[in-house]
Amino acid sequence: MSGGNPGPGDPSGGPAARVAPLLRWFGRRRRDLPWRRRRSLYRIWVSEVMLQQTRVETAVPYYRRFLRRFPTLKALAAAPLQEVLKAWEGLGYYSRARHLRHAARLVAARHGGRIPTRYDQFRALPGVGEYIAAAVLSIGAGAALPVVDGNVLRVVCRWQGFAGDIRLPATRRRVRAFLEGIIPADVPGRFNEGLMELGALVCLPRAPRCPACPLCPGCFAFRRGRTGSLPVKGRRKPVPEYTVALAVIVRRGRVFIQQRPEEGHLGGLWEFPGGKCRAGEWPLDAVVRECREELGAEVEALREIAVVRHAYSHFKVRLHVFACRLRRGRVRPGRPHAWVRAADLGAFPFPAANHRFLPQIAGSAEERTRRRAGGP
Numbered sequence: 001m002s003g004g005n006p007g008p009g010d011p012s013g014g015p016a017a018r019v020a021p022l023l024r025w026f027g028r029r030r031r032d033l034p035w036r037r038r039r040s041l042y043r044i045w046v047s048e049v050m051l052q053q054t055r056v057e058t059a060v061p062y063y064r065r066f067l068r069r070f071p072t073l074k075a076l077a078a079a080p081l082q083e084v085l086k087a088w089e090g091l092g093y094y095s096r097a098r099h100l101r102h103a104a105r106l107v108a109a110r111h112g113g114r115i116p117t118r119y120d121q122f123r124a125l126p127g128v129g130e131y132i133a134a135a136v137l138s139i140g141a142g143a144a145l146p147v148v149d150g151n152v153l154r155v156v157c158r159w160q161g162f163a164g165d166i167r168l169p170a171t172r173r174r175v176r177a178f179l180e181g182i183i184p185a186d187v188p189g190r191f192n193e194g195l196m197e198l199g200a201l202v203c204l205p206r207a208p209r210c211p212a213c214p215l216c217p218g219c220f221a222f223r224r225g226r227t228g229s230l231p232v233k234g235r236r237k238p239v240p241e242y243t244v245a246l247a248v249i250v251r252r253g254r255v256f257i258q259q260r261p262e263e264g265h266l267g268g269l270w271e272f273p274g275g276k277c278r279a280g281e282w283p284l285d286a287v288v289r290e291c292r293e294e295l296g297a298e299v300e301a302l303r304e305i306a307v308v309r310h311a312y313s314h315f316k317v318r319l320h321v322f323a324c325r326l327r328r329g330r331v332r333p334g335r336p337h338a339w340v341r342a343a344d345l346g347a348f349p350f351p352a353a354n355h356r357f358l359p360q361i362a363g364s365a366e367e368r369t370r371r372r373a374g375g376p
């Protein structure tokens with residue numbers, strides 16, 4: 001075990017004594033999760049990338065599908081980006097998928113296909129931040145690197161009585177420094193997983209199950225009745241909401257879609273043309289203006305086919321979706337695009353919010369085709 005001083009909330013002795021109950025508890029209570037069955041650095045890496053910003057229950061089916069489709073790092077490195085994004089579709093934070101594939105290609109090209117276990121080499125790969133590096137290398141390669149995620153911050157702040165705002169880097173640094181003092185050198189991955197599991201199953205945000213907790217005897221928050229006030233979490237800034245107008249342009253039974261640039265928000269996914277409404281601008285006017293500016297096309301908005309609200313991490317959107325037709329000219333898109341049958345839209349990776357109105361698009365396109373053919 002590595003050395004360390006007893007913290008303010010724990011008078012019960014050295015690091016080994018403090019972490020032993022947690023390790024025993026994890027041995028008995030850990031969940032049977034697919035990434036804990038057959039372990040490899042690649043599998044651990046995929047699971048940890050998915051688990052960032054995503055709940056375990058949500059990640060499990062994605063993980064299974066992803067591993068079936070890309071069972072090895074080599075398979076992932078060789079896959080087209082569109083296929084990787086399609087496998088990730090609905091999980092959100094698509095830069096994670098893009099970076100993972102990019103990193104797999106770099107590992108194949110620069111490290112002979114073997115995931116590097118040296119911290120500096122692994123950390124230098126795209127999308128590998130402190131959290132991913134610590135989680136993958138501690139669980140998969142035995143590196144004594146503490147993981148600091150939301151669950152761990154909550155557990156440690158209550159356990160040790162740390163009263164700093166967990167949104168502040170200084171609090172994260174304090175928690176990491178504390179954990180560096182007690183992480184066991186022989187089983188660092190087990191320790192990290194145990195703390196995260198304790199936060200997920202026992203030290204819950206609103207109603208911690210203290211009597212069932214292995215840290216209870218030395219827990220500051222439990223002894224002082226502070227579980228309701230720790231951890232301290234400052235207010236988030238209110239997130240802005242944008243009104244966005246989208247055009248579903250249908251021509252000869254096909255719908256126009258275009259691909260977003262690879263870098264940036266929702267990079268590499270497909271979308272319908274459109275954009276934010278300006279102050280005081282109606283969505284109906286915005287969709288015509290956006291098509292003119294973005295595609296050099298004059299469109300007529302025929303009717304609104306859906307209004308969808310969606311929340312991202314830093315902003316919300318209210319999407320007004322219009323069925324449109326070209327009044328004259330043609331579209332002149334500046335990026336990859338396609339005219340596809342509405343029934344084939346599902347073959348392209350779209351942002352989650354778009355899935356909420358894809359069925360209406362199929363209905364709208366069919367109706368227009370029927371009308372053109374003179375049907376009822």
Ligand code: SF4
Pocket residue numbers: 155158159202203204208209210213214215216217219220221222227
């Ligand atoms: S005793 Fe309660 S508050 Fe303390 S770490 Fe355990 S669950 Fe959290």
